[in-house]
Amino acid sequence: MPTTKKNNLLEYKGHPLMRKENIIYYGSMSDSHIIMMQILESSDYKGLPVAKRVSVQLQQTDPNVRMKERIVKKTEKNSMWAAMDIASIWLGRALHTK
Template sequence: MPTTAKKNDLLEYKGHPLMRKENIIYYGSMSDSHIIMMQILDAGEVKGLPVAKRVSVQLQQTNPNVRMKERIVKKTEKDSLWAAMDIASIWLGRALNSK
């Protein structure tokens, strides 16, 4: 018998939630000390499918009392979503384990 999905099920990558809004992907939970924000800056097509070609990655603090510019801990730009997710998982893991 198939199981039904819960309404609050989120897509996860390496144990952290992934949420997308238009060209921005958030990786991590706002209840944690840090999250990753990835913005797709440029996209193209490969065999008729859309593919990210340039992605901005930012490790950000989630503290609402810190100004937005000061929330950014690290940032970089990658040439694919795969490379962006790779560095994002490393940065988020290190930030959350350094408590």
């Protein structure tokens, strides 16, 4: 379940979550990798938008690497829950391999 820190940043499993429009960034830019999730399609459920298709990318944060080469892994999931599940696994593995 998401939690908040003292500085009011949303966190999930110890890593920050930040949203800008339909893109959600999971992780810290000061780490070697982050996750970028883009909501590609959504539907309404009882008047609230619910993600139906989400693109998930594990990316390097090194500014010296070209944008296309930053993408380490990518997939598409059919719910935000499934996207967050794979995102936390990928990010955890990427940050603990060094």
